[in-house]
Amino acid sequence: MVTESAIAALSIGGLVVGIVVACVILISLIVTAYNTTKIRRELQEIKERFAHDNHLAS
Secondary structure (H helix, E strand, O other), X not given: OOOHHHHHHHHHHHHHHHHHHHHHHHHHHHHHHHHHHHHHHHXXXXXXXXXXXXXXXX
């Protein structure tokens, strides 16, 4: 037989697992957004450098 305390423990455990999964997803989204911004910034610097170099060459 499953007692009420076991059901409560499973419910709390499920809630904790849900919160942990949500936090992991949120952190991964933040890291992805940061890396995307960093890569865009670096690509913009490379484009500016090429534009400057091409301007000097011509």
